[in-house]
Amino acid sequence: METKIFKPTEIDAAAKAIRDGQLVAFPTETVYGLGADATNETAVKQVYMAKGRPSDNPLIVHVTGIDTVEQYAQPLSATAKKLIKAFWPGSLTLIFKLQPGKLSAAVTGGLNTAAFRNPDNQVTLDLIRAAGVPLVGPSANTSGKPSPTLAKHVYHDLNGKIAGILDDGPTEVGVESTVLDMSTDLPTILRPGAVTEEELTAVIGNVRSSHHRVGAKEVPKAPGMKYKHYAPNAQVTIVDREADWSAAMDWASHQAGTIGVMATDSILAELTLPNNIETYSLGANLDSASHQLFAGLRYFDLESPVTGILAQGFPDDGLGAAYMNRLNKSAGQVHFEK
Ligand code: TXA
Ligand code: MG
Numbered sequence: 615m616e617t618k619i620f621k622p623t624e625i626d627a628a629a630k631a632i633r634d635g636q637l638v639a640f641p642t643e644t645v646y647g648l649g650a651d652a653t654n655e656t657a658v659k660q661v662y663m664a665k666g667r668p669s670d671n672p673l674i675v676h677v678t679g680i681d682t683v684e685q686y687a688q689p690l691s692a693t694a695k696k697l698i699k700a701f702w703p704g705s706l707t708l709i710f711k712l713q714p715g716k717l718s719a720a721v722t723g724g725l726n727t728a729a730f731r732n733p734d735n736q737v738t739l740d741l742i743r744a745a746g747v748p749l750v751g752p753s754a755n756t757s758g759k760p761s762p763t764l765a766k767h768v769y770h771d772l773n774g775k776i777a778g779i780l781d782d783g784p785t786e787v788g789v790e791s792t793v794l795d796m797s798t799d800l801p802t803i804l805r806p807g808a809v810t811e812e813e814l815t816a817v818i819g820n821v822r823s824s825h826h827r828v829g830a831k832e833v834p835k836a837p838g839m840k841y842k843h844y845a846p847n848a849q850v851t852i853v854d855r856e857a858d859w860s861a862a863m864d865w866a867s868h869q870a871g872t873i874g875v876m877a878t879d880s881i882l883a884e885l886t887l888p889n890n891i892e893t894y895s896l897g898a899n900l901d902s903a904s905h906q907l908f909a910g911l912r913y914f915d916l917e918s919p920v921t922g923i924l925a926q927g928f929p930d931d932g933l934g935a936a937y938m939n940r941l942n943k944s945a946g947q948v949h950f951e952k
Contacts, residue, residue: 617769618778622737628780629744636777637664639754639768640676640741642733644705644787644808645761645908646768647676647751648776649741658720658750664775666757672723673750674707674791675730678742683708683730686716693818694796700817703734705791705808721750727797737782753790754779760844760908760944763788767912788905789936794821806935808904843943846911848874848920850945854927859885861952862924866891871921874914878903878926892918900928904937911944924950 620628620638628638632649635657640649648665650657652675662669677683680698684690687710690698697708709729712722722728733739742749753761756771765781772779792807794814802822803811814821853862859881866873867888875882876894887893894910896903903926914920925941927949928934 615774615777617773617776619765619769620778620780622780622782625737625740625744625780628778629741629746631777632741632745632747632749637661637775638741638777639762639765639772639779640735640738640749640751641765641780641782641785642676642735642738642751643785644733644790645763645785646754646765646779647674647733647738647749648754648768648772649676649749649751651745652676652717652721652748652750654747655718655720658718661750661752662720664772665752665755667752668757669720670723671752672725672729673721673752675717675721675728676738676742676749676751677730677732678739679732682748683710686710686712686728687730688713691796693801696818697794697796697801697814698732701809701813702732703739704732705734705787706814707731707791707793707805707807709793709795709797709804711797727795729793731791735782737780741780758843758845760846760911761790763905763909767909770912770916784905784909786905788907788909789933789940792936795824798822806939808933808936810932811935812932844908844911844940845944845946846915846923848914848923849948850911850923850925850941851948851950852927852941852945853877853924853950856881858950858952862950863888863891865950866922866924869922872918874910874918874920874923876907876910876914876923876925881926892920896926900933900937903928904933907937907940 754768762768763785787808792809793805795802
């Protein structure tokens, strides 16, 4: 099966494929998702197959608003409604307790909760409405690879395995949504994302943060113990301090093969680059760096293969928590040490 590229004008054809139980990748403001009818268990199971994803890792249900959530979840708290009002449509995924038997165990991984998100992308909101069903949507990459921020990333990983890709150009944010568990007494951040802890706290007061925040000087874990995710072929090393870049260039100049450098324009402009360096600009600041991170990692896999990658670290707060969470996983926690 050759995977079809649907234009934004072909939403009806994409929606029909979804209703027929086929898989269609869709754009969101964060990353591309791998869509299937959340009410069709056979279709949902194919999502795991196409990605090579372990079946106990539950999927996000994408909706166009609170109404669909209320059909599936137990009555929402006032806090939940506040969050929905403040952040939907947008990059906040909320986990709620379900009414029994409402969603297939293929969606929930057998849990009594499910994750819901109202993405901020008009093409996909139109797709969900045209399909008439909520869509499951994990990131549309092969399990373990960086999430896709362009339709061509999806095509590379999943061509031949899915019916189509709805192409709406590059995604805006570049890192996935914040996952907030509302089924616990205190709302708990399970995955940092584009909606920051600070923004959540401003709306609902205290939130717990269960994800592991990694400080700039954290010692790398034993190589064999590393949990790899978002991983390109080459080893990624994080350069945390601006002052370390010249030492990092010295290290790179002694490596065999080409080393990829991912950094902001101001850092790239200052560096004296050895001959064996290929650069990928992360733009001007943390926003553009988050937008470019996965695309840069994929660039050094597909378009300009390298033997190692040096990538710029950022302070671990605000959007930096999301950026560093992804970068630390792609690097298996390896940081540059002078
Ligand atoms: O921005 C995003 O969230 C993208 C776009 C496509 O919407 N989607 C995405 O999906 O990143 P995925 O499957 O790659 O990540 C969903 C995360 C996983 O870490 C999963 O374990 C967690 O949400 N999750 C889903 N349902 C859950 C549940 N009931 N309880 C706890 N964690 C859950
Ligand atoms: Mg993912």
